[in-house]
Amino acid sequence: MNVLTRQSLWSAALLLAALTVPAHAEKADSNKPIEVSFDQADSDDVKQIKTFTGNVILTRGTIRMTSPKAVVTQDPEGYQFVVLTGTAGAQATFRQKLDGETDKWVEGQADRIEYDDKTELVKLISKGRIKQLESGKVSSQVDGEFISYDSRREVFAVKNSSSGESKPGAGRGTMVIQPSSKRPPIAPAQPVPATQPAGK
Numbered sequence: 116m117n118v119l120t121r122q123s124l125w126s127a128a129l130l131l132a133a134l135t136v137p138a139h140a141e142k143a144d145s146n147k148p149i150e151v152s153f154d155q156a157d158s159d160d161v162k163q164i165k166t167f168t169g170n171v172i173l174t175r176g177t178i179r180m181t182s183p184k185a186v187v188t189q190d191p192e193g194y195q196f197v198v199l200t201g202t203a204g205a206q207a208t209f210r211q212k213l214d215g216e217t218d219k220w221v222e223g224q225a226d227r228i229e230y231d232d233k234t235e236l237v238k239l240i241s242k243g244r245i246k247q248l249e250s251g252k253v254s255s256q257v258d259g260e261f262i263s264y265d266s267r268r269e270v271f272a273v274k275n276s277s278s279g280e281s282k283p284g285a286g287r288g289t290m291v292i293q294p295s296s297k298r299p300p301i302a303p304a305q306p307v308p309a310t311q312p313a314g315k
Contacts, residue, residue, distance in 0.1 A: 144176030144211065145235065149195055151185070163189040173197065177212035180230065194233035201226045209237055211266060213247075220248045223264065237264040241277045252293075259288035 154169025165187045173180040173187075182199035189195050199207035207228040213219040223246070225239035239245060239262040246256045261274040273288045275281045 144178050147176035149173055149175045149187070149197070149232070151187070153185075171199070173199075179210045180208065180228065182207035182228070190233075192233070194231075196232065197228075197230040199228040199230070206242070209239070213269075218250045221264070221266075222246055222248065223262065225262070235266045237266060238262070238279070239264070240279075245271065253291075254293050256291045257288065 150173070151165075151167055152170075152172045153167040154171075155167070157166045158164075167185045167187070168183065171182050171185040173185060180197065180199055183202045183205050184200045186198045186200075187195050188198075199209075201207045206224045206226055208222065208224045209228055209230070210220060210222040213221060223237065223239045223244060225243035226241035227239075229238040229240065230236075241260060243260065243262040244256065244258045245262050245264060247254050257271065257273055259273040259275065260277045261279045263272040263274075263279070264270075275288060
């Protein structure tokens with residue numbers, strides 16, 4: 116990847132971050148427990164590892180994560196680290212309401228999603244996509260092989276490889292930014308008056 120492409124990806128990530136700075140992830144979510152529904156579960160209480168399979172749905176306040184398989188690990192401080200793994204045709208998904216009374220959400224999907232309860236950092240790995248929605252309409256969308264989303268600070272970083280590092284020739288990310296709904300409507304064009312013939 117040449118310098119211009121790297122700068123373009125970085126600029127795109129900064130631009131998306133700038134668009135979303137006024138909104139923050141729902142603060143109350145950090146104080147809620149993680150609830151899991153599943154078809155099957157295996158638990159190792161010594162290692163503090165729980166493995167869930169079959170239409171797994173994890174919720175924590177307004178956060179909702181889904182995947183065919185999820186592994187939840189708890190550290191000595193009591194924080195959870197969640198790894199969601201998709202299958203062919205069924206990616207892992209993430210959705211969270213942004214703070215405030217407005218109907219704003221962020222949602223993402225990828226072949227693998229990692230969620231760190233302590234830092235509230237979400238990583239979308241391999242065929243990742245993250246969108247911001249306002250009243251059900253997409254206001255911005257980013258696609259990339261690796262997307263890191265800091266839900267506390269509303270900061271995105273996009274890399275072109277699933278390792279989390281941008282590599283030459285590994286691919287390119289894309290971004291779609293919709294016009295702001297707050298922008299005033301464009302005034303209709305005024306008709307051009309007909310010109311009078313010379314000498315009249």
